[in-house]
Amino acid sequence: MRDGEKGFLLLETLVLAAVLVLMAGALLVYRQGLRMEAQTRFEAAATFLAESEFxxxxxxxxxxxxxxxxxxxxxxVDFSPEASEFSGGGDFLLRTDIQRMEQAGAYRAAVTVAWQYGGRQQQQIYQRRVGAYEK
Structure with a gap:
């Protein structure tokens, strides 16, 4: 090595390590974004299923x-064709509980929508009064 090149290999190695760390971080953020997109798709599908049930x-x-x-x-539920590999579709379990209220023709309805994503069981519970309404 010449006198002007001393320490250059160390500097190159440090710069390369920094670039690799940044690239790995960017890939992790991208992957987390895909997971969040899939979770949002499941939550939106659960909401639409509950609204349909109501x-x-x-x-x-x-x-x-x-x-x-x-x-x-x-x-x-089949998601859109543009869905990522993480969320091509999903299976949902709907539980509907109906209870009569004191008012004639009125009921309290609870719809629980459960699904499994990312190895975890998740659910959302929706409640609404259905039935007779005064005009």
Whole structure:
């Protein structure tokens, strides 16, 4: 080595290490973003499933066929084709609990939507009054 090149290898190594650390950090942030996107898709699908269930309950209440009790069903939701590999679709478990209220024709409905993502069981609970409304 010449006198002007002393310490240059160490400097190159430190710069390379810093660049590698930054690139690894960027990849981790990107991966976390993909996971958050998938989680948001599951949460949005759960909300839409619950709203759909409430619409069906409102229809049954208007028809006079809504009754107290609990129901359990499983639903598969296909997400959009643009969805990432982390969230191509998902299976959801819907539990609907109906309780009669004191007012005639009025019910308290609770819809629990559960799913598994990332190795963890997750759920959201929605509650609403359905049935007779005064005009």
């Amino acid at each position: 619409a069906q309950l409102e229809y049954q209440a208007a028809a006079g066929t809504l009754a107290e009790g609990a129901a359990l069903r499983q639903v598969h």
